[in-house]
Amino acid sequence: MKYIIVLGDGMADEPLAEYGGKTPLQMADKPAIDNLAKIGRTGRLKTVPEDMHPGSEIANMSVLGYDVHTVFEGRGVLEAASIGVSLEENDLALRCNLLTIENECIKNHSAGHISNAEAYELIDLLNKMLGNEMIRFYPGVSYRHLLVIKGGKKQLVCTPPHDVPGEAFRPRLIKPENQEASETARLLNYLILRSQALLSDHPINLRRKEIGKEVANSIWPWSPGYKPQMPTLKELFGIEKSAVISAVDLIQGIGVYAGMDVIKVEGATGLYNTNYEGKAKATMDALKVHDLVYLHVEASDEAGHEGNVELKTKTISYLDHRIVKYLVEETAKMDEPVTIAVLPDHPTPCATKIHTRDAVPFIIYRPGETPDDAQFYDEFEVAKGSYGVLKGDEFMRALIKK
Numbered sequence: 001m002k003y004i005i006v007l008g009d010g011m012a013d014e015p016l017a018e019y020g021g022k023t024p025l026q027m028a029d030k031p032a033i034d035n036l037a038k039i040g041r042t043g044r045l046k047t048v049p050e051d052m053h054p055g056s057e058i059a060n061m062s063v064l065g066y067d068v069h070t071v072f073e074g075r076g077v078l079e080a081a082s083i084g085v086s087l088e089e090n091d092l093a094l095r096c097n098l099l100t101i102e103n104e105c106i107k108n109h110s111a112g113h114i115s116n117a118e119a120y121e122l123i124d125l126l127n128k129m130l131g132n133e134m135i136r137f138y139p140g141v142s143y144r145h146l147l148v149i150k151g152g153k154k155q156l157v158c159t160p161p162h163d164v165p166g167e168a169f170r171p172r173l174i175k176p177e178n179q180e181a182s183e184t185a186r187l188l189n190y191l192i193l194r195s196q197a198l199l200s201d202h203p204i205n206l207r208r209k210e211i212g213k214e215v216a217n218s219i220w221p222w223s224p225g226y227k228p229q230m231p232t233l234k235e236l237f238g239i240e241k242s243a244v245i246s247a248v249d250l251i252q253g254i255g256v257y258a259g260m261d262v263i264k265v266e267g268a269t270g271l272y273n274t275n276y277e278g279k280a281k282a283t284m285d286a287l288k289v290h291d292l293v294y295l296h297v298e299a300s301d302e303a304g305h306e307g308n309v310e311l312k313t314k315t316i317s318y319l320d321h322r323i324v325k326y327l328v329e330e331t332a333k334m335d336e337p338v339t340i341a342v343l344p345d346h347p348t349p350c351a352t353k354i355h356t357r358d359a360v361p362f363i364i365y366r367p368g369e370t371p372d373d374a375q376f377y378d379e380f381e382v383a384k385g386s387y388g389v390l391k392g393d394e395f396m397r398a399l400i401k402k
Contacts (some may be wrong), residue, residue, distance in 0.1 A: 001366075002334075003292040003399060004283060004327060005341045008319050009248075010301030010348030011054060012360045012379055016309060024300075024313040024350070025361075025378045026391045028390075032318035032328055033342055033363070037377035040365030041338075045389025045395045048357035054299065055160065055223070055355065057250050059345035064258060064294070065396030067234055073156070078253030079146050083261070085138050087227040087322025092152030092184065095250070096137065096145040098122060098216040101196060109162040109305070110143040112214030114273060118204050119143065122216055129198055130191055140249045141270065143154050147221050149188075153181035156188070158222035159384050162305050163354045170178065174221070188221050195219040232259030233292070236393070237400055243286040246296035247281055260294065261286070270298040272315050276322035283323075284330045287338065292400075295322065302347030312350055336369040341399055342377070345376055359389055364399055 013023040033102040048060040049068065053325045058068050066072075076093030078225040080086075084373055087093055098119055111119075116139075123139045131137060137186035138146040155177035173192065176185040196218045199205060233239045244255030255262050265282045267275030279295060281370045297319055303312035324342065331338035343362035346355045361382040372386035387398060 001400075002287055002290075002336055002338045003009065003293045003341070004287065004331070004338060005292070005343075005399070006065070006319070006324060007060065007296045008300050008316065008344050008347060009147075009296060009298045010304045010341070010355065011316055011319075012347035012358070013304065013312070013345035014347065014349045014351060016351065019309065023158070023379055024309060024316055027313045028316035028320065028325075030316060030377065032195050032325040033320045034376040035229045036324070036328065036340060036342060036365045037374050037381070038365050039371050040363050041387060042361065042363050042374040042382040042385030044359035044382055044385075044389045045343060046357075046359045046389060046391040049067070050357065053160065053256055054346050054357040056345055057223070057254070059179050059355075060254055060296070062392075063343070063395060064233065064346055065393035066230065070226075071228050071230045074226040076146060076148075077141055077227055078137070078257070079144065079249040079294050080253065081146070081256035082249040082252035083138060083140055083146065084202060085146060085148065087148070087267075088150070090151050092154055092224055092226065094147045094149070094158075094188075094221040096147040097220040097222070098143045098145065099161050099218055099220050100214045101169055101204055101218045104168055104170065105166055106164055106167060106172070106220075108214060110214075110218075111150070111216035112208070113302075114143055114208075114214075116142060118208075119145065119216065119244070120212065121164055121204055122199060122202065125198060125202065126195060126219065130194060135187075135191070136176035141247065143216070146193075147219070147348055149184065149244070150220075151353045152187075153184045154224040154226060155181040156224050158224060161220045165353060169218070175385065184267065191221070192219055205334065208276050210400045228257060230257040232254070234259055237294050239400070241290045242292040242294065243297065244294045245282050246298070247274060247328055251296045255294070257377070259395055262289065271302055272299045272311055272318070274299055277326070278316055280326040282324040282327070283327060287331075287334075290329070301348045305353050307350045307353045309350045339364065339366045339399060362387075362395065393399045
């Protein structure tokens, strides 16, 4: 048996009164996914513990069966792994967004999804002006970058910028949890304020402003941590060879620590215009030599953060028509049976534009297995499913029958 997990990031939502009480999942045209629910088994998965922040890093590690209380060390370390940055024992790694500050408020978390080329030039400037033997910026993808502080302390209170759109930034500056971390907090806040002075009149931002695009006029470090100690999927579940396909650094970083091969697809953007067909084909190619492929698609999450209901609905339809339909058709031609799972990592409701820790709906279709009572796929229909509500490593063990 081989396995495919199709992860539609942030795909789940809440009923929207202005759309007749429906969610984007209910409104999307998704015949392939609905049919998988009808011929498979369904349930809900609690991916985020009540005492942890509902970030994609927590949720995706949980989907893969990790005890997040034990292994989680922040987004920064995962993104370091994805871009090949080797961390020493005392290196503090933080996710470092480029974002837009307007009228002293966080206007958005992504600087209007700035291009890689523009972002690299800005990160290069920050290294020249602010970097030294202790401080180093590393370019990632679009607005997602990495900051490493040698000897930094991780006992910090940091705010994920996508959780506070429209809020004043100064009350959200970094705070130490104890006296030992005070110097690190002061340094990081200094870097935020200095970055604003350096970036505000940069030619890239002047050009972006002139053509009506959001400017990247501040950094925002968050999710601090040290190099984690994570067992591989082979050690946890006996999966010999696995692969991850994603446009998002932190998902690739999870894959590195999980012992998965990271497969990058040309044209994969993490947005609604990602290369859906390329990712689907790469999944089938990977399945020839891997036992499990984790296909992550970010588009629905970004639409949720924008509060764009129509776009989020469209991304779900794209996932169905351009990925799931193809995977179902191609795996049916294989000599070896393939189990296909479909789920989000967490909800990203359009009404609030932030992640929640509500349990997410999932499908596990295993050829030859008797289906349950769910007839289609959404946040509520899966309550009829035979799996009930799972947590911890129960989803992975149900998937691979361990």
